[in-house]
Amino acid sequence: MARIGVFICHCGTNIASVVDVEKVAKAAMQMPDVVFATDYKYMCSEPGQAMIKEAIIEQKLDRIVIASCSPRMHELTFRKMLKGTTINPYMLEIANIREQCAWVHTDREKATAKAIGLVQMAVAKVAKNKPLSAGTIPITKKALVIGGGIAGIQAALDIADCGYDVTIVEKEPSIGGHMVMLDKTFPTMDCSACISTPKMVEANAHPNITLKTSCEVEKVSGYVGNFEVTIKEKAKYVNHDLCTGCGLCQTKCPTKVTSEFDQGMSKRSAIYIPFAQAVPSKPVIDANACLKLKDGKCGICEKVCPIGAINYQDEERFTTEQFGAIIVAIGYELVNWEEMYPEYGGGKYEDVITGLQFERLVNASGPTEGHILRPSNGKEPKDVVIIKCVGSRDPKKGKSYCSRACCMASAKHAHQILDKIPNSRVYVFYMDVRTPGKGYEEFYDNTRKDGAQYIRGRVSKIYKEGSKLIVKGEDSLLAKPVTVEADLVILATAMEPASGAYELAGKLGIAVDGDNWITEAHPKLRPVETQTNGIYLCGTCQGPKDIPDTVAQASAAAVKVAALFSHDEMETSPMVSSVDPDKCSGCGFCVDLCPYKAISLVEYAGRDNGRKVTKTVAKVNEGLCQGCGCCNAICRTGCIDLKGFTNEQILKEVDALCL
Amino acid sequence: MSVKKDSSWEPVILAFCCNWCTYTGADTAGLNRMKYPENVRVIRVPCSSRVNPQFILRAFQKGADGVLVCGCHPGDCHYATGNYYTRRRFMLMQRLLEYNGIDPKRFQAKWISGSEAAKFRDTVIKVSAEIKALGPNTKFAEGYYAQNEGGNE
Numbered sequence: 001m002a003r004i005g006v007f008i009c010h011c012g013t014n015i016a017s018v019v020d021v022e023k024v025a026k027a028a029m030q031m032p033d034v035v036f037a038t039d040y041k042y043m044c045s046e047p048g049q050a051m052i053k054e055a056i057i058e059q060k061l062d063r064i065v066i067a068s069c070s071p072r073m074h075e076l077t078f079r080k081m082l083k084g085t086t087i088n089p090y091m092l093e094i095a096n097i098r099e100q101c102a103w104v105h106t107d108r109e110k111a112t113a114k115a116i117g118l119v120q121m122a123v124a125k126v127a128k129n130k131p132l133s134a135g136t137i138p139i140t141k142k143a144l145v146i147g148g149g150i151a152g153i154q155a156a157l158d159i160a161d162c163g164y165d166v167t168i169v170e171k172e173p174s175i176g177g178h179m180v181m182l183d184k185t186f187p188t189m190d191c192s193a194c195i196s197t198p199k200m201v202e203a204n205a206h207p208n209i210t211l212k213t214s215c216e217v218e219k220v221s222g223y224v225g226n227f228e229v230t231i232k233e234k235a236k237y238v239n240h241d242l243c244t245g246c247g248l249c250q251t252k253c254p255t256k257v258t259s260e261f262d263q264g265m266s267k268r269s270a271i272y273i274p275f276a277q278a279v280p281s282k283p284v285i286d287a288n289a290c291l292k293l294k295d296g297k298c299g300i301c302e303k304v305c306p307i308g309a310i311n312y313q314d315e316e317r318f319t320t321e322q323f324g325a326i327i328v329a330i331g332y333e334l335v336n337w338e339e340m341y342p343e344y345g346g347g348k349y350e351d352v353i354t355g356l357q358f359e360r361l362v363n364a365s366g367p368t369e370g371h372i373l374r375p376s377n378g379k380e381p382k383d384v385v386i387i388k389c390v391g392s393r394d395p396k397k398g399k400s401y402c403s404r405a406c407c408m409a410s411a412k413h414a415h416q417i418l419d420k421i422p423n424s425r426v427y428v429f430y431m432d433v434r435t436p437g438k439g440y441e442e443f444y445d446n447t448r449k450d451g452a453q454y455i456r457g458r459v460s461k462i463y464k465e466g467s468k469l470i471v472k473g474e475d476s477l478l479a480k481p482v483t484v485e486a487d488l489v490i491l492a493t494a495m496e497p498a499s500g501a502y503e504l505a506g507k508l509g510i511a512v513d514g515d516n517w518i519t520e521a522h523p524k525l526r527p528v529e530t531q532t533n534g535i536y537l538c539g540t541c542q543g544p545k546d547i548p549d550t551v552a553q554a555s556a557a558a559v560k561v562a563a564l565f566s567h568d569e570m571e572t573s574p575m576v577s578s579v580d581p582d583k584c585s586g587c588g589f590c591v592d593l594c595p596y597k598a599i600s601l602v603e604y605a606g607r608d609n610g611r612k613v614t615k616t617v618a619k620v621n622e623g624l625c626q627g628c629g630c631c632n633a634i635c636r637t638g639c640i641d642l643k644g645f646t647n648e649q650i651l652k653e654v655d656a657l658c659l
Numbered sequence: 660m661s662v663k664k665d666s667s668w669e670p671v672i673l674a675f676c677c678n679w680c681t682y683t684g685a686d687t688a689g690l691n692r693m694k695y696p697e698n699v700r701v702i703r704v705p706c707s708s709r710v711n712p713q714f715i716l717r718a719f720q721k722g723a724d725g726v727l728v729c730g731c732h733p734g735d736c737h738y739a740t741g742n743y744y745t746r747r748r749f750m751l752m753q754r755l756l757e758y759n760g761i762d763p764k765r766f767q768a769k770w771i772s773g774s775e776a777a778k779f780r781d782t783v784i785k786v787s788a789e790i791k792a793l794g795p796n797t798k799f800a801e802g803y804y805a806q807n808e809g810g811n812e
Contacts, residue, residue, distance in 0.1 A: 070689075100685050100689055106694060514734065645704060657700045658722045
């Protein structure tokens with residue numbers, strides 16, 4: 001028979017002023033298996049805990065109920081307290097008589113009756129509690145960072161500096177991401193490449209970091225501390241172990257296609273290093289463009305390569321590795337504005353460009369060597385229109401969210417145009433100007449002082465007249481239509497999650513929101529963790545943000561990984577599902593249902609009516625199980641049960657409350 | 660319907676609340692000292708999808724006058740997809756209960772997040788009033804006929 005002790009907390013006057021605690025204690029004494037009940041001013045205090053411990057010894061209690069504040073508040077406190085006693089920490093139930101009773105009711109009699117009911121429920125449940133012990137699992141102290149933009153690089157460097165191995169998987173031939181495409185960074189106007197390329201080089205040179213470019217995550221299994229990840233390495237057609245990166249091949253290659261890095265504003269060869277400062281600075285062959293790979297002709301790169309690094313027979317390869325933690329840093333893309341905004345030409349006009357294209361245009365290593373020139377005729381523009389919120393804050397045509405970085409990026413572009421082109425005029429069409437951040441508002445103010453004209457309103461149409469672009473919009477502060485004859489139009493297009501974010505989230509078993517941004521575990525208090533233990537996020541894959549926020553988040557994610565790796569083993573929550581294999585029918589419904597892929601079917605040697613039989617049964621991987629109990633409700637034989645919240649325990653609670 | 664018209668009668672309502680959203684929301688309601696009727700009792704479950712249909716049947720059999728299942732908003736589940744299962748099971752369960760003569764108002768599902776304390780309070784007030792208007796659960800409750808000779812619904 002169970003020996004239950006019940007402890008009613010006054011919580012000062014928080015509980016006692018509404019609930020008659022002595023009456024609750026008296027009522028508790030009458031409940032089944034209760035051998036001791038008392039009340040005290042502060043159960044969580046040192047003397048309160050000492051009193052409970054004393055009662056455990058004197059009354060030979062084997063389980064306890066504490067009626068106090070929410071279990072979300074002090075369940076852990078009391079479990080820790082039980083660690084030093086004869087009682088297992090899980091032989092405890094909390095009756096929430098503060099948040100869900102004393103604080104929400106005023107009628108003393110009714111509140112007391114409810115408190116007694118809640119205690120009765122906890123007593124009924126605790127009678128069915130079983131001792132649980134946390135298991136331990138070993139940790140593979142090696143991290144995987146998916147995405148080699150500034151977020152991934154920063155996270156990898158921080159983890160590597162803590163002494164742990166890191167692998168960066170990047171789908172492009174070079175790390176660097178979007179930051180290295182930018183010309184300057186606001187508000188300090190630092191050269192973007194000058195501050196990001198040293199980090200790329202550092203990541204490449206770091207003894208603890210392995211770079212895997214032209215690679216993608218193919219498959220993920222396992223759980224925190226023990227992920228098994230299959231990485232697909234795309235065919236590069238160049239042996240990077242041999243290649244010295246001399247670049248001769250790309251100067252001789254006869255095929256030219258549009259450059260992704262320059263946002264389609266320049267050409268690159270079929271065998272190419274994406275940009276001058278690429279890391280690794282070694283070429284790959286674009287199989288869709290290469291004449292040799294398409295038609296078997298050409299083969300010039302192989303002939304000119306002085307060390308024979310070209311390999312046209314190269315194939316994609318798959319490798320499987322163990323990782324203890326994963327950081328998702330896959331970044332963003334710009335929305336396809338051409339489809340969304342046919343009224344802006346839908347891509348028809350060469351002189352309507354995106355902000356990212358402008359970054360290449362104004363960059364010294366870009367297609368025009370830093371001269372701002374109209375793509376249509378190569379002449380310097382005098383009148384430039386910048387349109388903000390193209391795709392952002394436009395739920396009808398684009399995205400409902402704000403892309404956050406574009407207000408400042410547009411101010412930067414306006415500043416750069418006014419700075420580089422004498423007598424130029426810049427018109428910025430805006431909905432709101434949002435510049436929260438250190439030095440941001442000042443930067444925006446200076447841009448206006450420089451001469452940028454901010455017009456509050458949307459642009460409804462852009463069309464061509466001669467060599468000019470006619471921009472028709474509205475000044476909503478004057479309630480008047482506005483027409484600007486422009487030479488160049490820059491669209492501040494919205495960010496959206498990188499393509500493949502949804503699929504990758506599916507492989508990792510993490511959540512995305514309605515726009516496919518990766519969801520953090522808690523928006524305020526767990527901003528770099530996902531709902532899956534051991535998988536973290538940073539940068540724009542979580543939502544639009546600028547570089548400082550991205551870098552801060554990357555370091556935060558790195559600390560989470562380092563904290564995990566600072567232990568050799570980790571404790572798992574014992575409140576997980578388990579299967580009674582003898583009762584299991586092996587239907588496998590739970591296998592498909594589990595959001596964590598924690599359940600699998602295995603062979604089990606059991607007995608059926610005394611005969612030895614081998615059958616297929618479900619088995620829960622306790623490292624993967626997060627204890628939601630979803631599987632419990634679908635199990636037809638009732639053989640799967642969640643420890644700490646068993647069917648029996650909850651039914652006892654139901655019974656106790658219905659009395 | 661001939662239920663005992665006793666003005667002091669208070670229904671027994673069980674609310675299965677998921678630990679991450681609605682249980683937190685209920686705690687937040689307490690933190691903000693919001694007031695609601697005493698007749699709703701919360702049973703904490705890790706996820707609304709933990710609620711086994713068996714629990715609901717048992718509650719009605721044992722005389723509960725109403726059962727609430729509360730969880731995170733769809734798409735917001737702490738366990739990614741749990742509440743989608745809850746939603747589907749709930750639809751089925753409600754129809755089954757209705758088929759058995761249990762008014763759908765006696766069995767409701769609500770999505771209440773950890774910050775929606777006011778929604779928790781409003782839900783409890785509304786559900787409590789609705790079930791009070793319906794009167795006691797006479798259909799399933801064990802021993803009801805024995806105690807109340809001639810009672811019918």
